Amino acid sequence: MIWLVFALVFWLGAWAFNAWLANSRWGGHRSARIAVPVIFGITLLVLWEGLVRGLGVSPVILTAPSTVAQTFSASTGILWEDFRQTVLKGALTGFAIGSAAALVTAVLIDRSAFLTLGLLPVGNFVAALPIVGIAPILVSWFGFDWQSKSAVVVVMVFFPILVNTVQGLRETDAMQRDLMRTYAAGYMQTLFKLRLPAAMPFVFNGLKIATTLALIGAIVAEYFGSPTRGMGFRISTGVGSLSIDLVWAEIFVAAIAGTSFYGIVVWIERMVTFWHPSQRR
């Protein structure tokens, strides 16, 4: 009970502090933009800890964040091995292949209005294919190791990036294209000097969506067969053997990896599309 009350009081207090911080004169400042969500995250953890302890939730159902932290620091070896298997090998390879293939395909089909018109609706269609249906098929085609995970990731990220890139390539306005015409510029010149730079904000939109998909794809695919390592492997066996603390440690790694991956893409986006109004400040 005391835990519950504490968690609730802490929550209200932190919220009030955040409200004050956000509306104060530091509100627009970089440090406040980081502090506020961090404080909010800490509040969630405290609330969680309080609920688990206060309600006496069984550790095989939900573990307290403090326990997860202990497990995390005690199993860095395993977590690192899994991270390498799932993120570095499975997700990143798939992401790289998938996005490269999507970019090249986008440039190729963009030359034909007919192909674009035909491929985009089909692409949306394929993007709605449930991963749990594709994963067993691809595991059976590409084997148990990270290659099949990469294949799943390729399938998942290909179309979001393709659709966004194609849209971006047509995003140049008529006047910008006419300008190139008045210079009698060739196809390649127009592509590299106008259309690709102009498409970049859209490409990055697709890449950002793809980052979260990539990680989830690699993890879920491991449910359908894997070597005895990997984040998905650990999560599924962890649930089965009631090592919920380890499961949460893996989820934690997934969240950190996913968020950093997203953050890195956003950072590159900021450098590449510095000129776009949404990036200026």
Place this chain on the structure above:
Amino acid sequence: MTIQPGISAPVISAKGLDLTFQTGDGPVHALRDVSLDIGKGEFVSFIGPSGCGKTTFLRVMADLEQPTAGQITVNGTSPEAARKARAYGYVFQAAGLYPWRTIGGNIRLPLEIMGYDRADQDARVARVLDLVELGGFEKKYPWQLSGGMQQRASIARALAFDADILLMDEPFGALDEIVRDHLNEQLLKLWDRTNKTICFVTHSIPEAVYLSTKIVVMSPRPGRITDVIDSPLPRARPLEIRDTPEFLEIAHRVREGLRAGHAYDD
């Protein structure tokens, strides 16, 4: 309708041009039976109500639009050949700078495409930047400059390479009067010095009269030429010329020509 014999062999010659856009709402007649000859070194202004086809006519000259009927030659060849020979520089209604390139980079763009060598590029960029008084802004990005400065950069971009013809579509539309006066003066000087042929679209009667050797007045859709006025003003024109009776008389004639075709529904 009126065919004006050019001062020398015509640089641009249009005969019976028609242009109809096919749109969802049916056909839009943008140009109807337009004939015009423009001689070398002329400064021709096009004036007319909004939507009358001024931009369309300029775009036909630039091979950005295909006429549905009639003939047009540019430098004695087809507009397409002229475009491929990079015979003209085009200044669009909006500056249209690429936001991912600096001002210098934007001006360099046509030079890169046309394969000028690097040293030549640098020299030309520096020269035209000075010409439009943007020295020192080479490294800035377009959005860091005011609208007027952007417009000047876009003019510099069209001047950077050697084209004898300059097609300008309301280049000063977005500027305030003082800056506009100043740029008008500069443009006249440039024209005087280089003997380029300039086609210039504007909404402003004083501007048209001040700049041109020839003023083409157009009527609303379907765009036709209703009057072609050869200016008696001398080539050297101080700003004060705008207060002279000759100037006011031409301006009056242009205004009458414009008002004739107008129905107040726009």
Place this chain on the structure above:
Amino acid sequence: MTIQPGISAPVISAKGLDLTFQTGDGPVHALRDVSLDIGKGEFVSFIGPSGCGKTTFLRVMADLEQPTAGQITVNGTSPEAARKARAYGYVFQAAGLYPWRTIGGNIRLPLEIMGYDRADQDARVARVLDLVELGGFEKKYPWQLSGGMQQRASIARALAFDADILLMDEPFGALDEIVRDHLNEQLLKLWDRTNKTICFVTHSIPEAVYLSTKIVVMSPRPGRITDVIDSPLPRARPLEIRDTPEFLEIAHRVREGLRAGHAYDD
């Protein structure tokens, strides 16, 4: 700097206004020590180079921007109180019609918000539509109208409710000269009939001279008032008045005032 005593008790009175924007690139001084009195029923034009603070000054009057120093009263109260009392109508530089509302719906918008009853709304919409000659276009959507018609609708929107003050920010900037002349005439008639106080921003010297009882000339950043010209022209002004010597003289004075503050870097 110059304080002009109003014809009657001032409707708008600014004293020593300062406004500095804090931006990423450091502070921007938009207004510096601006003082001005505007009397009831006056038609005041603001003219000055781009970026000199005309819009900012209008926005301060409308309580859309807070001055960093100085005092301003509108109708004898603070701008905020005046805004809450719905004392003015504001016409923005761009038409800014809501695309999901018909022309009628757009004009009705302020009436709905201010809680006019339904029958009154209908009557007012019909009246102002006639006023700006858009009768019959009530059911059209903005994109079905030309830019000029949209701009007229946005003026109608500001006229639909009973505000004594009209703040207009370059309402005719996007129109061609003929349409502009026509709307200028209409606006003068409306002003004459209703005795509203009008603050009007423009880039065009003839427009300012033609319309105003008082012309405020501003200098570039930091925006200061460099000249306030009381017009000797009569209230009734046919378009031809623009060719009279008085008109040209005032125009000349405005142009000189403008040129004085100009450095050609904008």
Place this chain on the structure above:
Amino acid sequence: MRNTLPVLTVLIAILAIWYVAVAPMNIRVALDQAQRDGAALQPETALERQEVSVWSLMLHNPAQIAETYRMDRPRLPTPGQVAAELWKTTGEMALNGRAMSKRSLIYHGWITLHSTLWGFALGTALGILGAVAIVYSRVVNMSLMPWAIISQTVPIVALAPMIIVVSSQLGIQDRAVPKAIISAYLCYFPVLVGMVKGLRSPAHAQLDLLKTYNASGFQAFLKLRLPASVPYLFTSLKVGIAAALVGTIVGELPTGAISGLGARILIGDQFGTPLAIWAALVAAAVLAGVLVTLLDLAQRVTLRRMGMAP
């Protein structure tokens, strides 16, 4: 409708590639079977064949290629086989009046659709409410937005067992509820992002206009932000419903694989009937296509009604 022909062309191209790929994908297993049936093969044994590429297998055993197109348990079925299976479990059953039998994909599609719609409703509601809170409150914006992104990096399947256990602890035995929650978890994010964009889409000038009328915050929401966000809403709803469908199918595995397309996929996987998986996959894609098309239609009608589209 102007893209009917291109889409058909692309579909035909995909089918052609698919058809060609069947032989190399299936040749090994087909040869194993042929070996048992006593055919003379090159190489002779399965172990030796492991060392040889599929292309050379096809080259040396051309007689067996036909076999790869009519296998019971192919690695890659032919489009025809999938179509036949699909017809058998949908059209044929419907003709026999057994559309809602548990052997019919129409029935399982309906189960999935049902949960999808619940998850979609829940996710959309969450997304819209979250977006309103984010747009109107600075604190919510600053604290919630990063966590919304982080929430999407958490693999949903990892949370599934806990969602089930917790909801059963709350006395919810019906497995449709956790399914809908999982579906909503995937669906809310695109709606949230789209609506935040939409509610923020009015330009400053448009907001200033309302300020000059001294409009209240609620009036501004009703008369400006909400209508301005409609195009964004529909665009994100289309992404959201596809996500909701994927979420439901994912959620159908850990919630007991009782029924629905996800359960069909799992059972098809476990009992070695690849045709069942493929049929369920195609059914899922068709369902997604229908849902997105319906929303697209709704979008057109709404926008036209609102005067925002010709």
Place this chain on the structure above:
Amino acid sequence: ADDVTLQLKWVTQAQFAGYYVALDKGFFEEEELNVTILPGGPDIAPTQVLAGGGADVTVEWMPAALAAREKGLPMVNIAQPFKSSGMMLTCWKDAGIATPADLKNRTLGVWFFGNEFPFMSWMSQLGISTDGKSENGVEVLKQGFNVDPLIQRQADCISTMTYNEYWQVIDAGVTAEELVTFKYEDQGVATLEDGLYVLEENLADPAFVDKMTRFVRAAMKGWKYAEENPDEAAMIVLDNDQTGAQTEAHQKRMMGEVAKLTAGSNGALDPADYERTVATLLAAGADPVITMQPEGAWTHVISDAALN
């Protein structure tokens, strides 16, 4: 009638026929029980559902239950309808595997999710490491739900149940002669499968004990009925399969095989089997499933009351 929720270990199939028969034939009703059967699936850990209060009683394998017990979740076996284990390793004969010693340096498919414990124990008893292919080690794959890894020779051996996956290999066209199977039962490492487990704390409540007594009685009646009428039992399972994807032939065959495993049991746990299971699990070398002799992991209270 009292409500009882039963959580199965896996999807609806003849492996759980006894419970469906008891439900269908009204045996539960006769005992004034209102029973809900929850099928399992990937990601459903029956132990976790039990802990969360989602079920009163669950079907689970003893290694997983004992492991849960060590994790602090006191589960108690109240009945044991399965006498013997159906687990085995199925291998390609042509790969050169004849004896367990031949498993070295091979790739083996294993079920995880709490089902890996018997395999781990066996390997450690054989002295084979599971850290990768080597002179004295095997490469372990977490196999999915199907038998593709064997068919496509991605693995030399995979885990199968005598009543299920083995037959899917056969259905894929493979002949029994091509295969070598190692039954855990024959290797002396059999562990108890498919027992009924409840939470220890609930057993303090006489009403719950009574309810479970009636439940076990009815369930065993169902099992015995299923053994005697395997085809009818399979059809009952088929009726209860909501997915509609199960086939009659497969369920009938599965029922036949399952009947062999339940044949020796009247429902009461044989302490000798229990001891053997514990011994096997404790014997697992480096990374044992359980580290100490469990206490109170089973009770005869309910089965005695139910079966007498």
